[in-house]
Amino acid sequence: MARGGSNNGERGANYHTWRRMMLMALTAKNKVGFVDGTISRSMSTDLMFGSWNRCNNMISSWIINAVTREIADSLLYLDSSSDIWRDLSDRFSQGNGPCIFQIKKQLSALNQGSLDVNSYFTKLKILWDE
Numbered sequence: 001m002a003r004g005g006s007n008n009g010e011r012g013a014n015y016h017t018w019r020r021m022m023l024m025a026l027t028a029k030n031k032v033g034f035v036d037g038t039i040s041r042s043m044s045t046d047l048m049f050g051s052w053n054r055c056n057n058m059i060s061s062w063i064i065n066a067v068t069r070e071i072a073d074s075l076l077y078l079d080s081s082s083d084i085w086r087d088l089s090d091r092f093s094q095g096n097g098p099c100i101f102q103i104k105k106q107l108s109a110l111n112q113g114s115l116d117v118n119s120y121f122t123k124l125k126i127l128w129d130e
Contacts, residue, residue: 015092034059035085
């Protein structure tokens with residue numbers, strides 16, 4: 001999903017992590033409303049249209065530059081950042097039964113072994129949060 005990251009060969013395998021990081025960045029910039037649809041498109045005759053369009057294009061470019069080239073190519077012609085966000089959600093947010101099975105399997109097989117408590121807890125928490 002993310003550019004430069006490994007997705008272990010599974011399409012959208014890290015979508016939820018990527019989504020959370022993007023929401024954190026968008027929240028910090030006070031731009032979540034553009035992707036969740038609460039800041040709707042201004043009419044072209046509205047004085048705010050230029051500002052809305054500029055922010056929308058900026059957010060769209062952030063999202064497009066944060067995904068793999070293959071995914072980016074499929075998003076390029078969507079009209080708004082909320083359309084891009086919805087498309088990614090539709091494609092990658094579905095529950096993945098085999099993935100859930102693998103995570104449960106990894107959780108049940110996890111043991112501390114020679115790991116210190118912090119490392120063991122970190123591995124456990126990462127699997128649990130997934």
